[in-house]
Amino acid sequence: MAGPVPELEDRAVACAERLCDADRVLLASHIDADGLTSAAIAASALERAGIPFETVFEKQLDEDAIAEIAATDYETVLFTDFGSGQLDIIGDHEAAGDLTPVIADHHQPADRETEFHLNPLLVGINGAAELSGAGASYVLARALAAVSSEATSPSVAADGGEETDSSRSSSAPRSDGGIVTASGVANARADNRDLAALAVVGAVGDMQASGGELHGANQRIVDEGVDAGVLETGKDLALYGKQTRPLPKLLEYATDVHIPGISNDENGALRFLDGLDLELKRDGEWRRWAGLTNEEKRTVASALVRRAVSSGVPATKIDGLVSTAYVLSEEPVGSELRDASEFSTLLNATARYERADVGLAVCLGDRNEALDRARQLLREHRRNLSNGIDLVTREGATQAEHVQWFHASDEIRETIVGIVAGMAMGNAGISRSKPIIAFAEKNEDEVKVSARGTHSLVRKGLDLSVVMGEASRAVGGDGGGHDVAAGATVPTGQEEAFIERADEIVGEQLS
Incomplete structure (x- = not known):
């Protein structure tokens, strides 16, 4: 297998082989954006490998949560985006014969050994900056595709996944497939490279895009996603809401790089846009950044930079106006799911309000009820964040x-x-x-x-x-x-x- 992170290949294969040997698996994951994408990647990979599983989420993997997991009748438990830091407790249950843990995580491991442990920190890769929990799950998913294809018959379903007996199906929602259309690499789903898009969403949600872009092992996953046709990258304005916010709101709320007269200034943002010789409204509605042509984007960006310079914004701050954009190319233009940053924020909104099931369903392809509910939760999340920031600033x-x-x-x-x-x-x-x-x-x-x-x-x-x-x-x-x-x-x-x-x-x- 030519995996995305060669340093982890042996560990990934060992974990994959253990999962393939299991009659069924309990998948336990964290509930933030990285945890949800980790779970979705693992769920898709298990389903495609024909391994029955059930998914549970934990806000915190403490002694009580681990004891509840150990008390189930699942012999094999796959922990994603947590587990390493709790190995001392998990290890006690493993020693007692309660479970066999398989861990795909990126947090600092506790001082205890376990056989099936996939973590970048164990091979000298920075788990806080170079590989997220979703990235670790992706490495495992790639290995699982290779191992399961070797262990089963070579028959392949028409959608690119392996044909499996109906008795081996899982109870989790099924992915919409992510069929490759852009690159011509027709087997991206069969080898799980289409899941790279979710891995990038997890890394971005875990704040690993330091300096405006992903690095190290994360970048190798980006490369696989681009080759598979599920990701596009390029330099763009480093503003949140490029897909969904009307242009005035995009600029008004852009506070990471404060531009006097525009940031936190509704009228100032409107005056700035009105001063540009562009068609920035259509049918009486402000357009969104994602809907502008490249030439129109350059015009707005250049004007922003000129305003920042004339307002005395330091050059180092101005450089922060541009970063690498990670676009999920199969999602429609104007959807928050098309931008990795907006997608991760949507997932965080579901997790923070005890609806991890909604976030998982969105990751697995539900673009109807689950997405509608996630958007409602996001609106509530934004209100609560705004009220919280006001409180902290005031107090x-x-x-x-x-x-x-x-x-x-x-x-x-x-x-x-x-x-x-x-x-x-x-x-x-x-x-x-x-x-x-x-x-x-x-x-x-x-x-x-x-x-x-x-x-x-x-x-x-x-x-x-x-x-x-x-x-x-x-x-x-x-x-x-x-x-x-x-x-x-x-x-x-x-x-x-x-x-x-x-x-x-x-x-x-x-x-």
Whole structure:
């Protein structure tokens, strides 16, 4: 097999062979955009290989969740986008004969060995920047296609998938197939390369497009997606909403690079567009960026750059106006599913409101009821984010020596408080020179903690995964994640003690 990440090939093949040997599989995954795309990739690969499976989602893979999984009558459990960090607990159940774990993850592994473990960190690849959970699932899916095709008869269904007995079908929604039309590579579905599009959505949703593009192993997956005809890439404005937002709103809400007189200025954005000699309205409606011609896009982009320069925006910031766009070429123009960033945001909206089933169905091809429900959840998600950011900006953050923090209590959902914290950085009273830690009520006994940093702080030594893990365990909780974004759960009443320890650790990292 010529897989996308050769360093992981042996591990991927071993995991795939174990799955093919299983009578059936329990697929357990995380609920954010990376977790949902991980699950969708794994579900598609299992289905195409003819392996019966059931899917469950967990917001947090703690001892109770692992115990519930171990208590099922599934002997083989595939963990995607989590599992590595919980190997100490999973390993106890494995040793007791409760389950055989197969793990496709990218988080920091616990200090315990298991046989079927696919994680980029085990082979020196950065799991926070070069391969997401969805990417690990994609590597496994490619291996599973190869292994299952060798283990079964060579008969192939007309849609490119393997023919399977009806008794081997899964209970999960079936993918719409992603039939290749652009590249002429007709077997992209048979070898699972069409799933590269979902892997890219997961990586983008996991904030791995640092510097405006994906790197390392992620880029190799992009290349496979382009070859398979399911992805297109190119330089474009680095603005969220290019597919769906009317042009004035696209510019008004573009705050990553603040352009005076346009960003956060509805009338200013309208005046800017009215000053361009372009047909930017049709039938009385503002057009969207995705519907402009290349020449029209260049005209708007050039005018934006001129405005930024004349307004004194630093050159390094202006460079951030352009990034690499990842387009799912088989989705219709104007759909949020066509842009990897918008797709990932839609998935996050389903996950944060306990509707992972909706997000999974969208990933697997449901463009009717599931997509409609996902869009409703996204509208609610945006309202809640806006209200949360307003609250944090209004109340401000408490400044410790090395970190800043706020406690949202029950005013911001614990499932979105981390997103709010990250988006609030840089607003009035919220510094970008310190990591931000956010608390939100989880239940009567526990508090959710979310931490966000910047890639600049990470380059200076910040590792929030270590901070969250060590500080939470010091007060009787647990946590982990990535260097730039991590989370934890701590007992109610231990917030100040947690902050004291977290502040010490960050100080040590950045000294």
